Amino acid sequence: MRIKLHRLILIAVLAALGGPPPARAAFEDLGVSARALGMGDAFTAVADDVYDIYYNPAGLATLDQPQLGVAYSKLFPGLTDNSNLQNSFVGYENPIGNDGRWGTVGFAWNNFDLAGLYQENSAYASYGDAIIPGKLYGGGSLKYLERSLNAGSLASNALSPTGIATGQPDSVLQHSSEYTADADLGLLYRILPRWRLGAEIQHLFAPNIAFDPAQSDLLGRNYNLGVAYKTPFTTLTGEYDIVADPGGWTDEIGTLAGEKWLPTLMDGTFGVRGSIALGNRSYSQATAGISYKINKLEFDYAFAMQLSGLTLGETGGSQYLDMTVRFGRSKKAAPLFREAMIENMPELASISTPEFRYQEAAAGRYAGAAVREFLKEARTAAVAGRFGEAQERVGQALALKSADATIRSDYARLKTVSAFYPDIEGFTNDPARAAIYDGILNFLDGKDRRALQDISYAANLDPSSAKLIALKNAMESAAQAALPRQAAAVLPARIPAPPAASAASPVAVSPAPPPAPAPAVVPAPVAVSAPASKASEVASDSAILEMALRRGDYDRAIEAGRRLAKSHPNSLVYRRLGIAYAGRMDYDEALKALRLAYSLEANPKIRSKLRFYIEALVPIIEEGHRSGLAAKALSPEEIEQLYQNGVELYSQGKLRDAEKAFKAVIEADRRNMPARRALKRIQTELLEQGQ
Numbered sequence: 001m002r003i004k005l006h007r008l009i010l011i012a013v014l015a016a017l018g019g020p021p022p023a024r025a026a027f028e029d030l031g032v033s034a035r036a037l038g039m040g041d042a043f044t045a046v047a048d049d050v051y052d053i054y055y056n057p058a059g060l061a062t063l064d065q066p067q068l069g070v071a072y073s074k075l076f077p078g079l080t081d082n083s084n085l086q087n088s089f090v091g092y093e094n095p096i097g098n099d100g101r102w103g104t105v106g107f108a109w110n111n112f113d114l115a116g117l118y119q120e121n122s123a124y125a126s127y128g129d130a131i132i133p134g135k136l137y138g139g140g141s142l143k144y145l146e147r148s149l150n151a152g153s154l155a156s157n158a159l160s161p162t163g164i165a166t167g168q169p170d171s172v173l174q175h176s177s178e179y180t181a182d183a184d185l186g187l188l189y190r191i192l193p194r195w196r197l198g199a200e201i202q203h204l205f206a207p208n209i210a211f212d213p214a215q216s217d218l219l220g221r222n223y224n225l226g227v228a229y230k231t232p233f234t235t236l237t238g239e240y241d242i243v244a245d246p247g248g249w250t251d252e253i254g255t256l257a258g259e260k261w262l263p264t265l266m267d268g269t270f271g272v273r274g275s276i277a278l279g280n281r282s283y284s285q286a287t288a289g290i291s292y293k294i295n296k297l298e299f300d301y302a303f304a305m306q307l308s309g310l311t312l313g314e315t316g317g318s319q320y321l322d323m324t325v326r327f328g329r330s331k332k333a334a335p336l337f338r339e340a341m342i343e344n345m346p347e348l349a350s351i352s353t354p355e356f357r358y359q360e361a362a363a364g365r366y367a368g369a370a371v372r373e374f375l376k377e378a379r380t381a382a383v384a385g386r387f388g389e390a391q392e393r394v395g396q397a398l399a400l401k402s403a404d405a406t407i408r409s410d411y412a413r414l415k416t417v418s419a420f421y422p423d424i425e426g427f428t429n430d431p432a433r434a435a436i437y438d439g440i441l442n443f444l445d446g447k448d449r450r451a452l453q454d455i456s457y458a459a460n461l462d463p464s465s466a467k468l469i470a471l472k473n474a475m476e477s478a479a480q481a482a483l484p485r486q487a488a489a490v491l492p493a494r495i496p497a498p499p500a501a502s503a504a505s506p507v508a509v510s511p512a513p514p515p516a517p518a519p520a521v522v523p524a525p526v527a528v529s530a531p532a533s534k535a536s537e538v539a540s541d542s543a544i545l546e547m548a549l550r551r552g553d554y555d556r557a558i559e560a561g562r563r564l565a566k567s568h569p570n571s572l573v574y575r576r577l578g579i580a581y582a583g584r585m586d587y588d589e590a591l592k593a594l595r596l597a598y599s600l601e602a603n604p605k606i607r608s609k610l611r612f613y614i615e616a617l618v619p620i621i622e623e624g625h626r627s628g629l630a631a632k633a634l635s636p637e638e639i640e641q642l643y644q645n646g647v648e649l650y651s652q653g654k655l656r657d658a659e660k661a662f663k664a665v666i667e668a669d670r671r672n673m674p675a676r677r678a679l680k681r682i683q684t685e686l687l688e689q690g691q
Contacts, residue, residue, distance in 0.1 A: 026147055026209055027120060029202065029222055029243065032071050032089035032110060034320035038289020038302035039257035040275030042239035045198030045226035046259075047188055048637060049324060053091045053106040053126045056200045056224075057139030058186035060104040060128030062637070066094045071322035084115040089322075091124070098619070103129030106141075120147045128186075137188040145219075147209065148177035180207040182219065193635050198226045203244075220244020232639040232669060233261040253279035261291075263643060265650055265678040268294030273302075284308045289320075295648055298324040371397045375407075382414075382444060385437060388422030390414055399544050399556060413444055416478055420471045432461040436468070439475075448479035541567075545576055554583040571601040575610070582617075591617045634668040642668070643675055655682050 029041070033051035036043035043051070047059025050067035068091070075085035091108035106126040113119050128139030186200040202222040210217035226239035236258050243251040257275035264270070271291030278284050289302035305317035374397035381390040391414035398407045417440045427437035439454030452475060459468045541560045548557035557580040564573045574597035581590035591614065598610040634642070646661030659682050665675035 026217075027122070027145060027203070027219060029241075030073070030075070030087055030112065031320075032073070032087065032091075032322075033069070034071060034073075034289060034300035034302040034322040035259075035271075035273070035291060035298075037073075037304060037320045038273040038275070038287055038291075038300065039235075039237060039259055040239075040255040040277045040285065040287045040304075042226055042237045042255040042257045042275060042277075044186070044200050044224045044239055045188070045196050045228035046230075046235060046237055047186075047198055050091050050093045050106065051089075051322075052128070052139075052186075053093065053108040053124050053141060054089070054110070056186035056188060056198050057106070057126040057128050057141045057184060058137045058188040058198070058200075060093055060106050060126060060139050061100070061130050061137035062128075062188070063093060063104050064095050064100045066092070066327040068092050068325045068327075069322060070324075071320070073321075074319045076318055085113075087112045093126075103127055117150050118147070120145070122146075135190050139186050139188075141184040143182040143184065144179065145182050145207070145209065146177065146179040149211070150176070176211065178209055178211050180209055181205065182207050190635075194230055196228050196230070198224075198228070200224045220250075230636040232636045232643065232665075232672060233263060233674065235259040251279055251281065251283065253277055253283060257287075261293075261640075263647070263674040263678075265647060265681055268292060269644075269647075271300075282308045295651060296326040298326075300324070371401050371407075378410075378414075382441070385424040385427060386422075387414060387418040387424070387440065391418045391422075396544075399548075399560075410444070413478065416474050417443060417471065420467050420474070432458050435461065436471075443475055443478075448475065451475060452479070545573075549576055549579060554580040558584070569596075569600070571597045571606070573597075574600065575606075578613075587617055587621050591621060639665055639669050639672065643672075643678075646675070646678060650678070650682065655686055658682055659686070 031037045031041045032054050033043070033049070035049070036046075036051055036055060039046070041055075043055040045056075047056040048062060049059075050063075050069040051071075052059035052063070069089070071087075071089040073087040075087060088111045089108065091106060093104055093106035095104045096102035104127070106124065106128075108122075108124040108126070110122040110124070111119065123144040124141045125143075126139060126141040128137060130136070131138045183204040184200060184202050185204055187198070189197045191197060200223075202224070203219045204221065206218050206221055208216055209219050222244055223242040224239060225241075226237060228235060228237040230236075238257075239255045241251075241253045241255070243253065245251050255275055255277040257273065259271060259273035262270045262272070269292070271293065272289070273291075274286070274288045276284075276286050284307040285304060286307060287302060287304040289300060291298060291300045293299075300320075300322045302320040303317055304320070374393045378390040378393035378397070381387070381393060391411065394407060394411045394414055398404070398411050401407055421436065421440065424433055424437050424440070427433040435454050435458035439451045439458060442448075442454060443451035452472065455468065455472045455475060459465065459472065462468060541564045544560035545557050545564060548554070548560060558577065561573060561577040561580060565577065574593045578590045578593035578597060581587070581593055594610055594614050594617070598607060598614065601607050601610060642661055642665050646658045646665065649658040649661060659679065662675045662679040662682065665672055666679065669675070
């Protein structure tokens, strides 16, 4: 240990024997955490777990999930006087508020025991918070210190210096217990993302701990100063300590230590560490330790051996064990982690699973029937002179079959004419209107020359119409851009013409040449009153919604989803709407949709998934995160926690979510080989499962 523990033994023994009280050697800095002791107690600048209550309360401010720590130490077994020295510690910390925005509190109890002859108890109430968020943290611990002697009969029958019973009470042992208040203060400063400084003052009040109230035995202050360099799975640290010694002088100790974590995807994470310490008065010590961490449990072991002084060759060294339990999910990398999970929201709609593929096949059948229905309605509307309505119907067919060049061309031609003549009335008894009507039908049928002749004739009949001239120019441009038609007509050929004043017979809409290689974006279809049945509309909108989500066309999915939500609301529709809104990064609307889906969902498993994403969306909205979070520089602790989140998701079988987490780790730390190995394994499993 950093202080020669035999002094404490001698105090207890001498007091028990009635000898004169020496200078103080109580409440030595014995250490409590096996992990910290494996690094020679050089933990002031590391300060990243519940044991910060003891080592540096400022570190509590960096914690964002509750932790419970339990530790036990067996000190210097094998001493020739058969002393049984042991130390026990239990501590708990809990962040206050969302993400610890109000700081973190901690409570602990520490007990040192010497074979029932002497005991020390320390109770801690600690608090840590950010002074400069992300840079400087401060903390303090109020302590209640108590020590006691089990003097037995010696209290009333003191021994002389020669060991003879005097029959007189021992003035020291009449006061066999003492308690007092004390405090520790700490600071933690993050110089750079991987570098940090730590400082702590122990025994700030320097209280009087003498058993005899008439005597003075002040508890001297200890000063600890450390620096640490941390990568996601490696820590190098150095510490310089000035320790008050019972003889009135000070001990100066320097420690160098290192820690390496070896994460695995399947078997948890293993850790190794060691240290060497040197000090004045021939002090030297070496320590080593190992750890195993899986999910929220961590087990640590350490061994310490003094290389000089009393313990060299006289004991088996000191042994330390501890267990740490973490509760909930860490929020260190919460924004990035939530973004990664939100990107995987399509699991709510079972996309890329056999269930979705079945739904997609069913949607394909709906789509085929709906396309035929829409084209039939478009023909009826065009023959009746309702070209705007015909455009809407062909647009709906195109939404279901967007790769069909013929339908796309029909839509483009209908869009051209309906911009000028969405409706034509009176074409049965007005020669000019009849010529326009015939010209438009011929244009839709791909008979561009005849169409232009009809429109020119109509312009002669009505030379003052600027709209006719504009239509003629638009038709000419379309005819020049059109390529020879190769595909067959998608609309029915001809139907009997209605009575018209013109000799030209109405021609049913037929395919037109495909547009140029980069056609204009087709606007999403708009629902209009039409002869189609309600069941047909629901089927077609379902198909549009499924296909649009599959292709990542979120705008089209949202329009179809809104129509379905009005006519056929259910959990699946709102889930798909939530996915579409999240894909468009409209998180407010996504949250509304998912909450509606949750209220309508009866399946407990799906409700659990919905709750997961709802809880992920709420902080994103509150914090105003919309994009670009992956570019945020993450600290080593955040990267390590993000990796642990991925491991936890993998253990739960959530491969897609785990994949996202490991990809986020690699984005933040491209040389992170554990994350690369984990990602490779997950992607192999996904391929084996056909995902």
